[in-house]
Amino acid sequence: MAHPLIDELTDSSFDELISTAEVPVLVDFWAEWCGPCKAIAPILEEIADEHNGQLKIAKVDVDSNQKLALRHQVMSIPTLILFQGGEATKRLVGAKSKRDLLADLAEVISN
Amino acid sequence: MSNTTHHTVVIIGSGPAGLTAAIYAARANLNPVVVEGEPSSTSDQPGGQLMLTTDVENYPGFPDGVMGPDLMHKFREQAQRFGAQMVTDKVTKVDFSKRPFGVWTGEATPEPTYTAESVIVSTGAQSIMLGLEREAELVGHGLSTCATCDGFFFRDQEIAVVGGGDSAMEEATFLTKFASKVTIIHRRDQLRASKIMQDRAFANEKIEFLWNHVVVDYLGNDKLEGVKVRHTQNSHESELAFAGLFMAIGHKPNTDLFAGQLDMKDSGYLITKPDSTSTNVEGVFACGDVQDDVYRQAVTAAGSGCMAAIEAERWLEAQHS
Numbered sequence: 001m002a003h004p005l006i007d008e009l010t011d012s013s014f015d016e017l018i019s020t021a022e023v024p025v026l027v028d029f030w031a032e033w034c035g036p037c038k039a040i041a042p043i044l045e046e047i048a049d050e051h052n053g054q055l056k057i058a059k060v061d062v063d064s065n066q067k068l069a070l071r072h073q074v075m076s077i078p079t080l081i082l083f084q085g086g087e088a089t090k091r092l093v094g095a096k097s098k099r100d101l102l103a104d105l106a107e108v109i110s111n
Numbered sequence: 112m113s114n115t116t117h118h119t120v121v122i123i124g125s126g127p128a129g130l131t132a133a134i135y136a137a138r139a140n141l142n143p144v145v146v147e148g149e150p151s152s153t154s155d156q157p158g159g160q161l162m163l164t165t166d167v168e169n170y171p172g173f174p175d176g177v178m179g180p181d182l183m184h185k186f187r188e189q190a191q192r193f194g195a196q197m198v199t200d201k202v203t204k205v206d207f208s209k210r211p212f213g214v215w216t217g218e219a220t221p222e223p224t225y226t227a228e229s230v231i232v233s234t235g236a237q238s239i240m241l242g243l244e245r246e247a248e249l250v251g252h253g254l255s256t257c258a259t260c261d262g263f264f265f266r267d268q269e270i271a272v273v274g275g276g277d278s279a280m281e282e283a284t285f286l287t288k289f290a291s292k293v294t295i296i297h298r299r300d301q302l303r304a305s306k307i308m309q310d311r312a313f314a315n316e317k318i319e320f321l322w323n324h325v326v327v328d329y330l331g332n333d334k335l336e337g338v339k340v341r342h343t344q345n346s347h348e349s350e351l352a353f354a355g356l357f358m359a360i361g362h363k364p365n366t367d368l369f370a371g372q373l374d375m376k377d378s379g380y381l382i383t384k385p386d387s388t389s390t391n392v393e394g395v396f397a398c399g400d401v402q403d404d405v406y407r408q409a410v411t412a413a414g415s416g417c418m419a420a421i422e423a424e425r426w427l428e429a430q431h432s
Contacts, residue, residue, distance in 0.1 A: 035257075036150060036257065037260070038180075039162075076252075093252075096151060
């Protein structure tokens with residue numbers, strides 16, 4: 001079920017991945033009951049495949065990791081937060097098309 | 112090089128109207144292509160408004176109710192079963208001035224993405240925002256267009272819903288699962304919502320009503336902390352603290368795409384001929400909420416989607432005989 005290139009992060013594994021990743025990490029805060037989250041899940045899998053090595057994609061299930069959601073002030077899902085060098089550098093709220101998402105990520109990926 | 116593909120029927124939109132039209136058109140061997148839209152967190156997305164709802168209790172055939180997104184997945188599967196082709200893209204331009212009609216997705220190119228002998232328009236409607244300053248930047252920071260997505264983040268907090276129709280009642284009732292108190296802010300002193308939805312809201316101890324008030328400003332800097340409201344009769348203004356605000360003030364039809372090509376009312380709803388889904392352009396049919404400012408139900412949308420497919424089929428037959 002889980003995508004091989006996408007890590008499922010938890011309250012305990014989050015910091016380590018974010019601080020040690022060698023490429024920018026896009027974290028998708030999502031939940032099972034969120035329709036728009038489900039709509040963008042396949043898009044994120046495609047981006048993970050197509051930009052492997054440039055960008056890492058990770059997911060946080062807000063239902064079981066509420067502390068992480070609170071810590072990153074997530075009040076709406078899907079929220080995508082881009083981390084570079086351990087710091088949050090960009091925040092994207094709401095589902096969108098692959099084209100728009102790639103445009104938002106243009107600074108960290110190349111075609 | 113042109114990548115244009117030609118189709119007998121192109122359906123724009125994939126709510127109950129578009130997908131019912133797809134089922135009927137596919138079963139009539141018209142090989143429809145459904146340009147279903149793109150993911151978004153508003154109702155302007157594949158599957159339409161029901162994708163943001165929870166229990167649908169008034170769609171016939173589901174005595175125990177059905178989840179909106181589940182219902183739409185079933186519609187989609189049923190259309191695909193008969194060969195309807197689904198394309199997850201958004202239409203950016205149409206040309207109904209000559210036949211075959213032109214339909215574009217993505218970037219503006221000289222040649223259309225699709226040409227079609229007949230087009231069924233079922234682009235639906237999307238929820239209206241208040242249009243106040245800083246609205247776009249507060250979405251996702253306390254201001255929400257999707258109660259089912261965001262209610263979870265307001266556990267034990269006080270929030271508000273703006274509106275007085277069925278969607279406002281449904282959202283408020285749903286949000287009481289999380290929030291400690293939900294205030295419904297409504298500009299009149301009575302509700303537009305159906306009796307059963309009103310009764311349910313009135314009976315809910317967590318729901319309070321603020322009658323005859325409109326929201327005139329958002330309070331808070333990085334995130335919403337409250338709203339300024341104005342009394343509609345005496346114009347008295349006051350500030351109220353809320354951790355979240357959910358919008359349910361109504362819908363506007365998604366018809367910008369058709370301006371200057373299809374006849375529409377001042378309100379933007381497409382005009383169809385009486386007892387028909389025909390528009391002012393022969394061969395272009397409109398169904399669902401995009402042309403319905405009266406009923407706006409999933410079942411009426413589905414019904415008119417069926418009409419559009421049958422009318423398209425008969426019109427196409429007449430062209431070739």
